[in-house]
Structure formats: C-alpha cells, structure tokens
Amino acid sequence: MSDRTVILITGAGGFLGRALAEALVKDPSTSHLVLVDIVEPKTPHGVDAIAIKADLTDQSQADGLFQTPYGVPDVVYCLHGIMSRGAEDNFDLGLKVNFDAVRAVLDSARRAGAKTGRPPKFIFTSSLAVYGGPLPEVVTPDTIATPQGAYGAEKLMCEVLINEYSRRGFIDGRILRLPTIVVRPGPPAAATSSFLSAIIREPLKGVRTTCPIGNSLSSPELDLAVWIASPETTIHNFLLAARIPSSSFTSHTRVVCLPGITVTVREELQALEEVAGKEALELLEFQNDETNHRIVSSWPARFDNSYALSLGFQVDKGGMVPIVEHFKKAVDAGLA
Ligand SMILES: NC(=O)c1ccc[n+]([C@@H]2O[C@H](COP(=O)([O-])OP(=O)(O)OC[C@H]3O[C@@H](n4cnc5c(N)ncnc54)[C@H](O)[C@@H]3O)[C@@H](O)[C@H]2O)c1
Structure with a gap:
C-alpha cells in the first residue's frame, strides 16, 4: 500500500x-x-x-x-x-x-x-x-x-x-x-454456523446454550467436520x-x-473440556435441527491450502485448543 x-x-x-x-x-x-x-x-x-x-x-x-x-x-x-x-x-x-x-x-x-x-x-x-x-x-x-x-x-x-x-x-x-470464523464474540449471529462459536463462547461465559447438532455428547452427528479459522x-x-x-x-x-483447519464438532467440545473442564460441557443442551444440519453438512470441510499459502496467507497452528484458550483469555479479561 x-x-x-x-x-x-x-x-x-x-x-x-x-x-x-x-x-x-x-x-x-x-x-x-x-x-x-x-x-x-x-x-x-x-x-x-x-x-x-x-x-x-x-x-x-x-x-x-x-x-x-x-x-x-x-x-x-x-x-x-x-x-x-x-x-x-x-x-x-x-x-x-x-x-x-x-x-x-x-x-x-x-x-x-x-x-x-x-x-x-x-x-x-x-x-x-x-x-x-x-x-x-x-x-x-x-x-x-x-x-x-x-x-x-x-x-x-x-x-x-x-x-x-x-x-x-x-x-x-x-x-x-x-x-467459518470461530470463536465469534458477542450475541449469537443469524448464521447457520453460529453454533460452532456458541458451543465454546457461551459455556466459557458460564451461560447455557443449545447445540443444534446431535442429541447428546455421544451422538454420532458430532463427528460432523467443519472448516474453520x-x-x-x-x-x-x-x-x-x-x-x-x-x-x-x-x-x-x-x-x-483463505486457509483454514478441519475440526469436528466433537473435537471442538473436547478442546472446550481440555481448556475449561467438564463443568463447561454441562452447560450444553442438545437439540438436533434438521435445516441447520442439512446446510452445514452441505459445506466442504477439507481444502487444499497450498495456493493461499503460496500467496502469503497464514493458517492457524495447533488445532482447536489454542483457539479456545485465546478466547478464554479474552473472556477472563472481560473483553468478550
Ligand atoms: N463470520 C464468519 O464466520 C464468516 C464466514 C464467511 C464469510 N463471512 C462474511 O464476512 C463478512 C463479515 O461477516 P461478519 O461475521 O462480520 O458479519 P456481521 O453480521 O457481524 O456483520 C455484517 C454487517 O453488515 C451490516 N449490514 C447489513 N445490511 C446492511 C445494509 N443494507 N447496508 C449496510 N450495512 C448492512 C450489518 O448491520 C452488520 O453490521 C460478511 O460478508 C460475511 O458474509 C463471514
């Protein structure tokens, strides 16, 4: 510039x-x-x-x-x-x-x-x-x-x-x-993917939230993979x-x-547990939403990042845990 x-x-x-x-x-x-x-x-x-x-x-x-x-x-x-x-x-x-x-x-x-x-x-x-x-x-x-x-x-x-x-x-x-950008701060957005942030953000803030994918922590639907940054x-x-x-x-x-990483909904919840403990998971309820599931599962979850990286764009390193840790720091500092 x-x-x-x-x-x-x-x-x-x-x-x-x-x-x-x-x-x-x-x-x-x-x-x-x-x-x-x-x-x-x-x-x-x-x-x-x-x-x-x-x-x-x-x-x-x-x-x-x-x-x-x-x-x-x-x-x-x-x-x-x-x-x-x-x-x-x-x-x-x-x-x-x-x-x-x-x-x-x-x-x-x-x-x-x-x-x-x-x-x-x-x-x-x-x-x-x-x-x-x-x-x-x-x-x-x-x-x-x-x-x-x-x-x-x-x-x-x-x-x-x-x-x-x-x-x-x-x-x-x-x-x-x-x-999909995760973790999005603030109130839930009118995005089909909004829950991908809410299931991390709300429990970290001590607030109950509903996961619209699956009906329990052991549901196979939680293996839904998504592409995030x-x-x-x-x-x-x-x-x-x-x-x-x-x-x-x-x-x-x-x-x-833009470069991203593949995570499943289950891996997100595992990262939440690793960073904030089992009690964070207890703030989640499950209610499968068919429209939501249909739209999110129609999106691809794996991309070849090489063209974007060759242009100089960056990718998140270390998977989901550093992303959750970063957001927790913002919550603890009263910034999210
Ligand atoms: N956040 C994500 O995960 C994500 C993923 C893919 C693409 N995007 C794209 O990135 C962009 C920004 O996303 P975001 O998450 O900040 O969305 P956002 O909903 O937070 O912000 C969009 C803004 O557009 C404004 N807006 C709506 N209608 C308008 C109008 N008629 N005139 C002027 N402003 C209007 C809204 O008031 C809002 O502030 C969007 O184009 C979105 O489609 C976001």
Missing part, C-alpha cells in the same frame, strides 16, 4: 468489520478510515475516521461513500451482509443485501475509480458456502462451486461480477472465501489481501480460499 491509504469498510459495525478497523488503526500505512454500516458504527481512536450510517441497498447512499472529505478510498473492504440462515429464511432481503448492495458498492467504486484513474482495491468476503452438492474429499482451486443455499448463491454471483470488473480494470478485486488469523489475512500484488493472482480469477 502507498504511504497514505484511505480505507473504506462496509459492514463496519459487524464482528469482522469492527475487528478489522481496530487492526487497521495499528497499521502505520492507514491514514483515514471510512466506516459504514446500516447501524452507525463506532469510530476507533488513533486514526482519522468517519462513521457513516447508510443502507447500501440504496445506490445513492453507496455513491456517498466515495464522496467523503477523504476522497476516493484506495482500498474497499466489502463486508456488509446478511448471514447464511438469515439469507435462507428471508430470500428477498438476502438477495438485496448480499447481491444488490454489493453491486451498488462495486458500481460506485467503478465510477469513482474512473474519475481518479486509480481503480480501488476491492476486497470481498465470500464464503465456503459457495460450495455444495457432490464434492471431492478435498476442495482445490479447480473445484466447481455449486451452492446449495441462498447465501452461497449470492456470494458466488458477487464473485462473478468482481472477477469481471477486475478483468476490465474497473476495480482491483480480491475475493476471499472465508472458512480463528478471528485473529482471518484479520491478519485481510490486511495481507490488500498488499498482495494483483499480478500474483492466477490470471483467470481473483478467488482465494
């Missing part, structure tokens, strides 16, 4: 948007932040920042993000969205926010970049939910994405546009297919995404599956 970088984050009031803004404040190349969300986001201390409340399904509000006193952003992190279960249950809203509003921001970025002659870097958070149906044992960059849910379909449609806008030089796109590694990779030269990406696509 140049010495003076104006960075726009959409969805800046959300989990990853807030964590990204905090990380960017500590990054010396950040000069100004433009933080946008449908709910006015908080501005962090330590950097010039503007908070904008905007509904990005409205094109004129999306255009406004490129007309602030800071000028046209050099980097756009496009993070706003409706999560997987929300998009599945309210199809029209999911389509509007996860596709129409991404297209609106892309078009604003395209027009602004055409005026300055500098196409903004456009970093988009896609998801492993673009995959579904019959899949190979290990997903590779050649695996065709055939989503089996509204959220994955919307993400894939955005990816197609971002690749095309990049090919035409309207923007400089970087599409990050994220694993920690928030810390993910945010580190978000910063890297803006630094990788566009020439480093494979010529025909800007898609990268």
Whole structure:
C-alpha cells in the first residue's frame, strides 16, 4: 500500500468489520478510515475516521461513500451482509443485501475509480458456502462451486461480477472465501454456523446454550467436520489481501480460499473440556435441527491450502485448543 491509504469498510459495525478497523488503526500505512454500516458504527481512536450510517441497498447512499472529505478510498473492504440462515429464511432481503448492495458498492467504486484513474482495491468476503452438492474429499482451486443455499448463491454471483470488473480494470478485486470464523464474540449471529462459536463462547461465559447438532455428547452427528479459522488469523489475512500484488493472482480469477483447519464438532467440545473442564460441557443442551444440519453438512470441510499459502496467507497452528484458550483469555479479561 502507498504511504497514505484511505480505507473504506462496509459492514463496519459487524464482528469482522469492527475487528478489522481496530487492526487497521495499528497499521502505520492507514491514514483515514471510512466506516459504514446500516447501524452507525463506532469510530476507533488513533486514526482519522468517519462513521457513516447508510443502507447500501440504496445506490445513492453507496455513491456517498466515495464522496467523503477523504476522497476516493484506495482500498474497499466489502463486508456488509446478511448471514447464511438469515439469507435462507428471508430470500428477498438476502438477495438485496448480499447481491444488490454489493453491486451498488462495486458500481460506485467503478465510477469513482474512473474519475481518479486509480481503480480501488476491492476486497470481498465470500464464503465456503459457495460450495455444495457432490464434492471431492478435498476442495482445490479447480473445484466447481455449486451452492446449495441462498447465501452461497449470492456470494458466488458477487464473485462473478468482481472477477469481471477486475478483468476490465474497473476495480482491483480480491475475493476471499472465508472458512467459518470461530470463536465469534458477542450475541449469537443469524448464521447457520453460529453454533460452532456458541458451543465454546457461551459455556466459557458460564451461560447455557443449545447445540443444534446431535442429541447428546455421544451422538454420532458430532463427528460432523467443519472448516474453520480463528478471528485473529482471518484479520491478519485481510490486511495481507490488500498488499498482495494483483499480478500474483492466477490470471483467470481473483478467488482465494483463505486457509483454514478441519475440526469436528466433537473435537471442538473436547478442546472446550481440555481448556475449561467438564463443568463447561454441562452447560450444553442438545437439540438436533434438521435445516441447520442439512446446510452445514452441505459445506466442504477439507481444502487444499497450498495456493493461499503460496500467496502469503497464514493458517492457524495447533488445532482447536489454542483457539479456545485465546478466547478464554479474552473472556477472563472481560473483553468478550
Ligand atoms: N463470520 C464468519 O464466520 C464468516 C464466514 C464467511 C464469510 N463471512 C462474511 O464476512 C463478512 C463479515 O461477516 P461478519 O461475521 O462480520 O458479519 P456481521 O453480521 O457481524 O456483520 C455484517 C454487517 O453488515 C451490516 N449490514 C447489513 N445490511 C446492511 C445494509 N443494507 N447496508 C449496510 N450495512 C448492512 C450489518 O448491520 C452488520 O453490521 C460478511 O460478508 C460475511 O458474509 C463471514
């Protein structure tokens, strides 16, 4: 990045948007932040920042993000969205926010970049939910994405546009297919995968929670494998995404599956027990939810990380236990 970088984050009031803004404040190349969300986001201390409340399904509000006193952003992190279960249950809203509003921001970025002659870097958070149906044992960059849910379909449609806008030089796109991020702090999200965090987070906070997979600690359903990454590694990779030269990406696509690790729901619970003892497990109830199980088990759980690692992206080391330990420290410090 140049010495003076104006960075726009959409969805800046959300989990990853807030964590990204905090990380960017500590990054010396950040000069100004433009933080946008449908709910006015908080501005962090330590950097010039503007908070904008905007509904990005409205094109004129999306255009406004490129007309602030800071000028046209050099980097756009496009993070706003409706999560997987929300998009599945309210199809029209999911389509509007996860596709129409991404297209609106892309078009604003395209027009602004055409005026300055500098196409903004456009970093988009896609998801492993673009995959579904019959899949190979290990997903590779050649695996065709055939989503089996509204959220994955919307993400894939955005990816197609971002690749095309990049090919035409309207923007400089970087599409990050994220694993499920665990442990997510705060209240449960409207994501089908939300329980993967809740079964760690809530017991560590001394709160009862329901695991929607299986009916007891010995259920075979707990062998469901998932593909995850920690928030810390993910945010580190978000910063890297803006630094990788566009020439480093494979010529025909800007898609990268960010590195992750495979864990089963049972392994998550074993890590919880190792870090917080048997009493943490006693705070769990089980109630199998068929819709949840169907969607999560349609997602792939094993990926070939080598392309992402060759670009410089990082992977969590040491499995689930360090992730749970890290979150426990945050809980003990009153930060989660
Ligand atoms: N967290 C994960 O495990 C995960 C995994 C894969 C992909 N992703 C993607 O990463 C991105 C960030 O995820 P997150 O976990 O921070 O989600 P989040 O739900 O915490 O944040 C999304 C934000 O988007 C905002 N938003 C919704 N509609 C809007 C609109 N019309 N205009 C402006 N803002 C609007 C919400 O208010 C919210 O603050 C999303 O695009 C998500 O799909 C997340």
